[in-house]
Amino acid sequence: MTDSSLFEIAVPAGILVLCIVLGLILQKYISGKLHALALKSVSQWDDVLVRSLRGVVFVWSLILGLSIVLTFVPLPAAVYLVLKKALLLTAVVSVMVWAGRAAAGYADLYIIRVAGVSSSIFKSLAVLLVFIVGALVILDELGIAIAPIITALGVGGLAVALALQDTLANLFAGLHILMSRNIRPGDYIKLSSGEEGYVLDITWRNTTLRDLENNLVIIPNKKMTETILRNYSLPETAMALLVDFKLSYGTDLAAAEKLIVEEARAVLKTTAGGVADFEPFVRFNVLGDRNVGGTAILRVTEFVNQYRVKSAFIQKLRDRFLREGIADPFPVTPIRIEHTD
Numbered sequence: 540m541t542d543s544s545l546f547e548i549a550v551p552a553g554i555l556v557l558c559i560v561l562g563l564i565l566q567k568y569i570s571g572k573l574h575a576l577a578l579k580s581v582s583q584w585d586d587v588l589v590r591s592l593r594g595v596v597f598v599w600s601l602i603l604g605l606s607i608v609l610t611f612v613p614l615p616a617a618v619y620l621v622l623k624k625a626l627l628l629t630a631v632v633s634v635m636v637w638a639g640r641a642a643a644g645y646a647d648l649y650i651i652r653v654a655g656v657s658s659s660i661f662k663s664l665a666v667l668l669v670f671i672v673g674a675l676v677i678l679d680e681l682g683i684a685i686a687p688i689i690t691a692l693g694v695g696g697l698a699v700a701l702a703l704q705d706t707l708a709n710l711f712a713g714l715h716i717l718m719s720r721n722i723r724p725g726d727y728i729k730l731s732s733g734e735e736g737y738v739l740d741i742t743w744r745n746t747t748l749r750d751l752e753n754n755l756v757i758i759p760n761k762k763m764t765e766t767i768l769r770n771y772s773l774p775e776t777a778m779a780l781l782v783d784f785k786l787s788y789g790t791d792l793a794a795a796e797k798l799i800v801e802e803a804r805a806v807l808k809t810t811a812g813g814v815a816d817f818e819p820f821v822r823f824n825v826l827g828d829r830n831v832g833g834t835a836i837l838r839v840t841e842f843v844n845q846y847r848v849k850s851a852f853i854q855k856l857r858d859r860f861l862r863e864g865i866a867d868p869f870p871v872t873p874i875r876i877e878h879t880d
Contacts, residue, residue, distance in 0.1 A: 781834050807848070
């Protein structure tokens with residue numbers, strides 16, 4: 540092998556190795572220093588950019604090295620064109636992956652800033668848009684005319700819309716739910732049909748809830764917009780806790796009210812989930828046949844905490860009633876027995 544042959548092999552190999560090493564260095568720098576700098580900054584936009592570049596920079600360096608090597612290696616024209624086209628398509632795909640990641644991240648940040656929520660539906664739409672554009676670019680590079688395809692898609696759009704009426708209805712319903720900001724991921728909601736739970740995610744088709752039994756409840760977005768529901772997290776997560784009670788007619792209501800408030804105040808301060816600085820109060824609201832009914836009003840930090848606070852309050856109130864000698868208003872039905880001779 541002559542010196543010229545060794546030179547023809549060594550130069551392309553050296554360039555390829557250099558590009559690979561450069562790609563590894565850049566990737567390590569992005570994963571290390573740039574990521575650390577992005578985390579220190581107040582803005583989250585640079586964090587998205589750094590995360591989207593992971594793995595892609597090395598691919599770009601490799602593509603650059605292979606492109607340079609092709610100019611040094613003597614190849615038949617047909618083979619050269621095929622390899623060049625393959626590298627170009629690989630570059631387009633890598634750009635699509637990077638742009639899809641960035642678009643998903645930026646869409647999520649934007650919708651959080653505008654609507655105050657995070658949902659996969661916007662990320663999915665952003666990625667879909669990027670990949671549609673990338674697919675059109677790839678078809679154009681392969682020599683396939685995209686104008687007839689776009690025309691066909693426009694003509695067939697009506698038929699597709701008719702065939703996918705429910706899917707499109709759920710898609711636009713999901714967008715409406717998020718933009719209206721009446722339901723957000725993390726909120727606890729209850730539908731008029733009985734389903735309830737924490738909102739986990741709002742996708743292009745369904746809204747996913749996690750109920751208190753730790754099961755998933757999948758609800759079509761269209762049904763979410765058509766039903767009556769209660770959001771226990773708006774306008775704030777803290778909510779009133781109403782506990783009903785009954786007292787006999789012989790009870791001193793003023794004294795009973797005082798001790799009920801005392802027990803409620805103690806429970807709110809000592810039980811996790813209670814609003815410690817809330818001043819509980821009592822309202823009498825029922826004059827029954829054999830008892831007086833009332834409601835104690837407490838406050839908890841969020842919906843799920845009502846069960847813990849209510850249980851502690853009932854236990855303490857029952858013990859206090861026993862100590863104070865307040866009789867439970869059990870219904871009594873008098874029975875008269877007549878003796879006949």
